[in-house]
Each structure stands twice: as C-alpha cells, then as structure tokens.
Amino acid sequence: MRSFFLPVLSLTLSLAASAIADPTLSPWKLHERRSHIPAGWTRTQKLDSSASVPLRFALAQSNIENIEALLYDVSHPDSPNYGNHWSASQIAAKFAPSTESIDTVRSWLIESGVEPHRMKLSPTKGWLEVASTVEEAENLLLAEYHVYDHETGTKHIACESYHLPEHVTPHVDFVTPTIHFDAKVQKRTDKSYGRVPIGQPGQGSTPKTTGQIDGLLTQIEDCDKQITPICLRALYGLWYQPVAGDKNSYGIVEYSPQAYVQSDLDLFAKNFSTGLEGVSPTLVSIDGGSVPTSASSFDYNGESNLDLEYGMTLVTKGQNVTLYQVGDSVEGASFNTFLDALDGTYCTFEGGDDPNQDPVYPDTASGGYSGQEDCGTVTPANVISTSYGYNEADLSAAYAIRQCNEYGKLGLMGVTFLFSSGDWGVAGNGGYCLNADGTQSPDGTIFNPAFPATCPYVTAVGATQVSSGKNVWEPEDACEQVIYSGGGFSNYFSTPDYQKAAVEGYLQANPISYSKDIYNSTGSRAYPDLSANGANYAVAIDGSFSLVYGTSAASPVVGAILTMVNDARISHGKPPLGFINPTIYSAGFAGAFKDITNGTNPGCGTLGFNTTKGWDPVTGLGTPYFPSLLAKWLTL
Template sequence: MRTFCCSGLLYLLALNPITGWAAPQKPCKYKVKESIAPPNGWVKHTTPPADHNIVLRIGLPQPDFHVLEQHLYEVSDPYHPRYGAHLSKEEVDRLVAPHQGSVDAVNEWLSSHGITEGGLSRSSAGDWVTLKLPVRLVEEMLNTTYHVWKHDNGDRIVRTTSYSLPEDLHDHIDLIQPTTMFGQFKELKSTIVFSDDTEAPAQFKNLAPIVNAATGVPVDASCNATITIKCLQQLYNAVGFTPTHAGNSIGITGYLEQFANIQDLQSFYADQRPDALGSSFEFISVKGGLNNQTLSEAGAEANLDVQFAFGLSHPIPGTFYSTAGRPPFDPDVGTPTNTNEPYQDWLDFILSHPNPPLSISTSYGDHEQTVPKSYAQRACKSFAQLGARGVSLMFSSGDGGVGDNNPNPATQKCFTNDGRNATRFIPLFPASCPFVTSVGGTVGVPEVAVSRFFSGGGFSDYFARPKYQDKVVRKYLEALPKGTYKGLFNRNGRGIPDVAAQGDRYRIFLSGQARLIGGTSASSPTFAGIVALLNDVRLSNGQPPLGFLNPLLYSKAASGFNDITVGHNSGCGTTGFNKDGIQVTGIQSFTGLGTPNFGKLKKLVS
C-alpha cells in the first residue's frame, strides 16, 4: 500500500500485482503546469462537444539525457578515442527512458480516470504516452476548460490557454499537448521557390567551362543558370566517384501530402542520370501517410528532394517517408497558418526502427518562436538520439534571411509573439536544434549567397551556442561592426546554418514537365547526398558511418569546405548578416562553413 496524489485527489493505492495501476480514494491539490496568453488573432468562439476527441501526447522526463548527450559528443568527436562507436537502439532507449517512478505515477493517474494499458500507446523508449480521449475527460484530468478558438481568418481549433496537474505529478511529466499549442491545419509553407524557366538561357550555352578556383575542377558555364546532377558533381569535386558499399543508405522525409512520383523520377533519371533508369526508392508510410502516384498529385518538394538526393547518391538505396497529420503550434503574426511538421510522429517511428537510413534530409521548417519551447526541446532531444545511433540529419535553414524576406519593409513581420511585439530576427526550427546540421543556400559559379531569395540564418533564441561552434562564431561576432543589430538576436545562441550548397534553379521533373525550382529545400537534400557519398568512403574502408556531423565539420573537416566570401541574408528591413568586407574564414552567418569539397572531405573523413 502507498499514497499518491492524483487527479485532484489523494489516493490510497492497493496496487494490482500485474499492472501496478490502482484506484482513487481522497482529494489533493492541483498546480498550473503551463499557461499562455491567447496568441494574436485568436478569440474564444464556442464550447466543443463533450465527446470531441483529442489525441493527447504526454511527455515523461528523460532523467539520463545528459548521459546520452555525453555519449553523442564522444562518438561524434573525431579526436576522441570513441569516435564512431555509435550506440545501438536498445542502448539509446535505455538512456532516454523515464524512471519507473514516473511511469508508475502516470499509470496510476490514468487509471484513476478509467484509462488502462489497452487504451494507450508508448514510444520505443517509453518516454511518450499517446492516447485518444473525449475533451470532457481531458478537461477533468487537466483541471481546465477547452474552447473552440476562432482565428481572424475564420479557422477554428479546440485548445486551452492553461492546464494543471496534481502537484505530485509535476516532476513526472514534462509536457502535455495539444493543450496550449494553437494551430491552423492548412497547406505547408515550405522553404521552396519556383521558377517558370526550364532551360539555361542561350547566353550560357556553348561557353567554355569555368574552372572552380576552390577545387580546380572545370564547371559547365550553364550551371550559372540551371543546376543538374552533373553541375553538383563538378561544383563539389565528386566527378567520377561511384558508391559501392551495400550497407549504405539515404532517406528523405515528406509531410503534408507531398507525394514523390516515380514516373517523374524516371524522367529525371533519363534526363540527368541515365545509369539510374529503372531504379526507384523504398516507400514507407508513417501514421497513414500516402504516396499517391497520380501524376497530377506529384509534389514539388517531394520530387525535388528524392530526385536530387537519390540522383546524386545513386546507387545507394533510398527511402522516402510520408508522414500523415499536421501538428499544433503557437502562431505568430508571420505564420497565421499551420506550417509546422509532425516531427514527433516521424521521430517516434524512426526511433523504433532498428536500421534507419544513415543520411536523412528534411526540407521543412518553421519560425522557431511558432513552436512552443518545451515541444522544440523534446523534438531536439529525439534528433540527438538518432545522432548517437550513427544517423546524420540535415535540415534546410530556410528562405527568409534573418526572418522575413518580403521586399516591402512595411509588411515584414519580424517581431515576437510573446505579448511584447518586440522587433526580433526569427531563426528557423528544427534547423536551430544543435543536434542537426543546418544547410543554407548558394548560387552561381563562383558561388555566392543566393540573390533571388535569401538563405536563412541567424541565432537561436531557444538553444545555447554549442561548444563545437563556439570558436568560429565568436570570431564572426567579434568581426561585426560594434552594435550591429543590438537586441535583434541572441548573441549566445546556436548559430545557423552550419554548411551550404547550391539552392536555386534546380532542374526537376514535376507532373511530367521539366521545371526549375529553388530554395534551401534544394540545398539540404544535396548536402545529404554528399554525406551519403562520404559514408560510402568510410564504410568501404571498414569504418563506421559519420553520424552526427557537426563536431567533425567544425574541427577536422573544416578545411574541406569552400568558403563563401560574398553576400548577405537580408530580412526584417535589414541586410542581415554578411561577409562583405569581413575578413574571417569559416564564419557563421548565412552559409556557415561553406560548400563541400568532396575530394578533400573524403580524405579528411577516412
């Protein structure tokens, strides 16, 4: 027998010998767990039906995450004796599992409301509990009241602005959502930019190749107008390299009904990679995600990602994940619709997989402040789990410069959504997570920062600057003119992006037609393809894959990048961060360490 405070009652628990769950006896005290002001644009509208279902996600603490983080940095540091000694799925699960006391406390709380083990699901490590409940029961459990909230644009959502838990549960639960996360489930705002042109302009044809000063490799002049697989191989010194190791792999994530069309992929291969004709990718559905093959339903984002990531890394086996669902978020004035991705659903799935792809690219992201900090931190810890297992994760840094690249300063929306409405640069998440590699964009030969749109970059407000980039970021900040953008960014935050790659005028096939497309959503799968090639070098030498890249990139491999010396990342009515006139190499601004030189990197990583 033992006492437990739960659901507003003090319970005397007679434990079930099989489940350990029990039933209530006496009252106890609630305490607010989280409370927010209603976000801009939302007003209470009506009361939801009592039987309206909510899929509730309960995050249990990960008390040993600091141990996992230590392992992650040791196995990712090329100068550490444990470099490359990645952990197994089972080892990672043990390091992020909640204490049994937390599991028991949550079980008992759920049992007090009639919820049994059969009515819920648990993540691979047991750190997330997911269940579907009617709103009337959720209100009782959280001592709160949900409302239908209406946005200025007419959208509606069922949420609350505050929820409470019994005091004894506060140490056993990190967060519960959806509660205070407001969202509007509409189409994705990806980091993608279109062009109606499909061919290189005549003035670029029949010109002599341009010798890339950074690599010494000739690059077709047409690459100044149209990016192909051949251009990327030339630009990044990967001409003639053919992957051979059977154990290699690469993956692309897809969200919000973005379908990767196989017929378009074959047209792309016929156009740019004829040796890959007839090959395809493995499709994996997450949470009921689809990959419809009607040509008219082909997704620009999905086609771009799979065509260039898999085309550049052929014949390395590729996997395309389609995740269904649209998650909640706190909207800011610059993001009035739901542009977050269901990262946690995909993460739960991939973390349960014994052999995830070794190089994975995601071309979606959102303003960091639109994702509640508690949710962002938990998702970031999930990325760390993958890194510890030997997976390299790439994310686009975004196309908004330091926040909003709207050319009209009067309509740019660069201010906080915390009630202060303070002017602020807005970094992108998940790119701001220190456990992923953020990829910015370049254009042209020689490469400069993109001019038709602006490579996202800046400094996180959620995550502190990690040790691996401390030296280079400090040098850059010291080189900035004194007082530059004082108060507009967090000088102690994690800097993004880490690296860069071409980001404009990629020639893809979409619904049977050639199109030119751009955005850092092109840069990320390109860099992921290069990482897959580097993994092939290591695997062929009997070495483990690269895994979490950043400690390597900022140290031993830093000389394997082409520094970008020209450009800036405008936004928020400013020119953003820049390199113009700043004589510091390898700086962190809008292109990070620069673009990859595969010829150098394959020697540095082997």
C-alpha cells in the same frame, strides 16, 4: 519582451484548498504559458465543464539531461568512442521514463481523486493518459479550457497556461491538450502563414520557381545561369563512384500529397543520369504514404522531383535512394509521424500521437489510410535529408525540445539528419516575423528562426549561388536570387559546445549593430551549419524543365555528398558518420569547406546578417568540398 524566448516558466503559486482534492500537494508551479493565440485562431467560448478531455502526461525521459554528452562521446573526433553508435535497444533502455517518474505522477493523480482504472500507461512508458472531464482537468492543472476556432473551420481545445505540483514538475515534460497548437507539418509557404496540409496546391511551396526553361544549358561554363549535376560536381569535387552501395543507405523524406512523377525522373535521367532511366527510389510507405499518378504540377511534384532527381543522380546508379513517403493524402503527416516510424519508443499512447497535435491513424475519412499507425517499423538510413519545416514560434518550446531530443537519440544510433534552413533569411516562412507579444505577422520586426533547423542535434543547410558572370571555380556567394538563406539564432535552444568557439569568433569579429530586442543575443544555437548551392536548378517538372530555387535544393545535395563519404568509410570497414556537427566544427576540419564571404540574408525590414570569413549565420561554415571531407573522415 525576452519572456517569449523562455521554454519553461516557474512561478510558484499558493492554492486554495478547495481547488484540489488534497491541499497538502501545494505549492504549485507554472509549467507552461502561451503568450499569444497563434495566427488564424480565435478563442470563442468556454468549454463545457462536463465534456470529456483525454489528458496525456508526457513523462520525463531518464538521462535526457545527459544526451548532449552521450552524443558527443560517439560523435566528437577526439573521443575514443567516435563511431561506436548505439543500438535501438540501448537507446530504449537508457532514456525510458523512470519508475520514480511513473509512480510520482500516478500517485499524485490518485491522491487528487483519479481512480486507477481511468489511467493508462503507454507501452513505451512515455505517456500516461487520464480519461477526464473538463472540470477535473481544470482542477488538476489550475487551467481554464476554451474552444478555439481556426479560419479554415477547424476547432481546437486549449488553455492559456497550466500548473503542476512542485514535486511532479521534474517528472513531466508537458501535458496535452493544453497550450499547444502544434498541428500537421506544412511546407515552407511563400504566400501565407497558417496551418495548411503540406503539398496542397495553391498554398505556395518550397522550392520556388521562376518558370519553365526555354532550353537546357549543359556546359559547365553556364553554371551561373542554370545549375545541373555537372555544376554541382565541379563546385564540390564530387567525382566518385560508390563501391559499397549494398551496405550503405541514403533517405529522402517527402510528406503527402507531395510526390514525385516517374516520367519526370526519367526525363531528367535521360539528360543527366547514366543508367537511371526507368529507375525509381525504394519506396517506404509510412502511414499510407503513396506516389499517386494523377496529380502533375509544380505544387504537387516540385519538391519531391527536385530532391530525387539530384539526390539519385549525385550518388549514381551504384547507390540506391530510399524515399520515405509519410502520411496519406487525406490526413497528411507531422514530423512526429515520421519519427514514430523510426523509433517505437517515441510513439505515444497505444502507438498514436496526440490528436490535437499530430495526425491520427487509422484515418477514418474516405480514402484515408485504414491501417494501424507505423510505430518502430522503419529502419533509418545512414543519412536522411528533409526539406520541410516550421517557424520555431509555431511550436511550444516543450514540443520542440522533446522532438529535438529524439533527433539526438537517432544521432546516437548513427543517423545523420539534414534539414533545410528556410528561404526567407532572418524571417520565418512566408516572410513572417515576430512581434513583441510573440505573434507572427508580415510587418513584424523580430527575427523568426526556423525549426528543426535550430535543433542542436541536426545539421542545418543554407543556400549559396553562382552569381551572374562568375564560374564554378570562383567562390560562391550567399543566395540572393529569389530566396535568401535562412539563418540566425534560436529562441529555444542554447549554444551547443561544438559551436561556441565559431559563434563567439563571429560575434567578436562582426559586432551586431541591431537592437537586442530583434534577435536572441543571450547565447543560443546558431544556424545554418553549412550550405550548398540553392539557385537556378534545372528540374524536370510536368514534362519540361523549370528553374528552381531553395535551401530545399541544398539539403539533398549535401546529403548525397555525405552518403558518398559514408560509402568510402564503409568500404574501409568504418562505421557511418552519424551526427556530424562536433566534427565539422572541429579545428581539424577547417579546410574541408569553401568559405563564403559575400552576401546577406535579409528579412524583417533589415539586411539580416552578413557573411564573413569563417562561420556565419548566413552560410554556416561554407560549402563542402568532397575530396577534403573524404580525406579527413577516412582518418577517423
């Protein structure tokens, strides 16, 4: 059952001459195979052979195999190039698909009978599109296309597997439409598994709430009952006033229709944030993202209100916070929608993503965003916090790997990406776990890791709590109130070098007794990287305060702490932190985190993993302590 953990398969086939235009193009290799139909989808009928299908070939990026080494060169504290981040033009030049890749794929298509006028290369040279019929696509890829129906009424075109000639395979990341069902990103759901637009009421949400608070508890002695900004400042030593706010930047990402309510931000500021009443984050609209004034409920506003109330308060009025509001309220957005806006080289054909995977703009629906898709139009902030995510198994490995490499490229540019690790322990969103055939269900028994948290080029943030009866001066525990800190081992990504010693140390000191059939024991990226409090937050929502829980609370808190470290570095003439993982795992930073040694992250019918001294797959390295981090980072 290990097979569904493998990103790319390589089965060599002999092909009959009648299947392709030129039999000399053999042998062929299996490029991707899907082991199951995703939840909610049913294969219904064979696709008509004369129907049109726009094939898109994602061309392999040059030097992408070296991205880890290149990223370490500017991110490892022992490197002489630490902090020498790249420009966007350097990134584009280094990773653009080679002329050889373009020519190889184009030549194969021409030899197979595709006329040149039916091929188009994207402006970024990352994608080659072919106007094709189903019959031709099936012959080109040795595939069989069917129509798939979703329980919501959505239809999709896909195949079970596809092949490429052996000499073409190294030049193509993946082809669409093929095995992928990677649609719009959704919020982590607590009620159901399935692809629903993010932020829609009735679909569950992260964070979670236990309801309204009868009365605010604002004393530091009450932090085991309610978390407020003073609790977080005491827990993590964040007593700092920014001095370089005009040169620094902190970004928080929200996906429409989830949006903040200004009156709630003002209510929170009135109680906790001197000078922030009436202050809004700087809105950067991506593909029609807006902040509507009509909706007001936890489902619509809980996430954004939480992120901004605590993010803005912890960095104080001296540091502006940028809100990236992504997607219109009709079509929604995917992570690729946001990444396209940050990096024009990531955009697909003619500035748009594949319509079978990502939203297409202009949105022709009533009330939709009618402008052109944002492509390379947004300057990324130094630190970007995101509290949304998939289950890793929702995506094909090729799709996840390509997106992960993009986070690596942005890390080269000096951007720190933070993602919440999920709220279901070792289970996936909604408590879904994997079955032996790769499907997901509530009664599955195989651990179901999160993405992008498992991408080795982002920093995954888990959750802790101040347990009942304890105070902020005592060690926190892993979060086991309402939510469980997401953590475990990737099924797609291998263990990065910066993490090997920490993970090996954990496994040696804490032998895992579970069967190797329920988690990936083959040496993979482990998460989270660090943690922060995620329980009992007092959040202003819909005109009153509610108790809120989630790793989505922890991520913006860590983002605020790192933003203040950047402020100090910038004020001393130093560059921003960029990708932090090689540094925080290094020996020199061992004392910069408060170790968490109590608690587990249950899921999939197990207690999950256990916390322990040092790194663990529940709380990572522990919680950040700002004075220690500041002192250590100022020496780099």
